[in-house]
Amino acid sequence: TLAEFQQIHDFLVELALRGGQMMLDANPSASTSGSKKNSVDLVTDTDKSIEKMVLTNLKYKYPNFDLLGEESYIPGRKISDNPTFICDPIDGTINFVHGVPNVCISLALVINKIPVVGVVYNPFQSRLFTAIKGKGAFLNRTERLPLRDPNEPLPGLNKALVAIEWGSERKGNNWDVRTKTMVKLASQGGTMCHSVRCQGSAALDMCGVAAGYLDVFWEGGCWAWDVAAGWCILTEAGGIVADANPGNWKPSVEGRRYLAVRSAPPEDQIAVVKELWETMEGRFE
Numbered sequence: 556t557l558a559e560f561q562q563i564h565d566f567l568v569e570l571a572l573r574g575g576q577m578m579l580d581a582n583p584s585a586s587t588s589g590s591k592k593n594s595v596d597l598v599t600d601t602d603k604s605i606e607k608m609v610l611t612n613l614k615y616k617y618p619n620f621d622l623l624g625e626e627s628y629i630p631g632r633k634i635s636d637n638p639t640f641i642c643d644p645i646d647g648t649i650n651f652v653h654g655v656p657n658v659c660i661s662l663a664l665v666i667n668k669i670p671v672v673g674v675v676y677n678p679f680q681s682r683l684f685t686a687i688k689g690k691g692a693f694l695n696r697t698e699r700l701p702l703r704d705p706n707e708p709l710p711g712l713n714k715a716l717v718a719i720e721w722g723s724e725r726k727g728n729n730w731d732v733r734t735k736t737m738v739k740l741a742s743q744g745g746t747m748c749h750s751v752r753c754q755g756s757a758a759l760d761m762c763g764v765a766a767g768y769l770d771v772f773w774e775g776g777c778w779a780w781d782v783a784a785g786w787c788i789l790t791e792a793g794g795i796v797a798d799a800n801p802g803n804w805k806p807s808v809e810g811r812r813y814l815a816v817r818s819a820p821p822e823d824q825i826a827v828v829k830e831l832w833e834t835m836e837g838r839f840e
């Protein structure tokens with residue numbers, strides 16, 4: 556029920572603020588952080604301790620819910636239809652270790668794989684993005700998202716600011732698709748969109764599209780914990796999510812490919828999704 560969602564939302568906000576404080580108290584360094592898949596897939600002790608704090612608290616308060624966390628993820632695990640909390644303790648770990656203030660904790664509740672509560676908190680800029688399905692999305696609890704006219708036209712990609720991330724896969728098909736498409740989107744002779752932004756946090760990219768200062772976010776290769784909370788915030792702000800690969804209007808939260816478009820007249824949103832699909836140089840695997 557909505558009352559329960561509100562209670563869960565309030566608890567996730569409390570945990571996000573605690574996690575944010577742990578980031579502010581930490582003293583990370585690029586040279587001492589650990590790595591996972593490869594040398595650019597970073598993890599720090601702070602990622603691990605925030606995730607532990609969050610999951611321990613959630614397990615205690617909601618013992619019947621499932622838990623999924625970036626740092627404790629077991630490869631191959633699928634999200635069930637049960638209520639599931641999804642935690643990214645630090646989204647933007649590379650920014651975190653280098654001291655770039657575009658970093659957040661991202662917490663979501665998904666039911667039947669649909670994000671119903673989303674909380675994204677950037678402690679370095681004191682920005683808290685939140686949403687409950689059916690109740691709208693907010694910045695710092697009081698400013699309703701988007702931060703602009705929700706019906707502002709989006710006449711095409713050539714007028715858009717597009718967020719794409721470099722990701723941690725730096726070779727192979729997906730790397731080629733990403734980088735070639737990025738170049739085409741930015742080039743004169745190609746789409747020549749206003750610009751491409753690689754800000755280092757997929758969750759904050761989703762929130763930027765929700766707020767409306769980014770028009771589009773396009774990504775193949777990130778994970779449910781990067782986008783689940785932002786997805787709820789974005790859709791509550793009037794944005795839409797499609798698959799980053801052409802043809803799929805109903806992507807899954809664990810599908811790892813996302814194309815998000817800000818609030819705009821629906822025909823503009825649809826046209827921009829199609830335009831990006833047509834611009835792609837290949838398909839993500």
Ligand code: IPD
Nearest residue numbers: 646647648720722755756757777
């Ligand atoms: C990463 C960031 C990055 C995106 C990667 C993510 P992390 O998350 O969101 O922008 O390109 O795909 O894995 O590792 O900092 O939590």
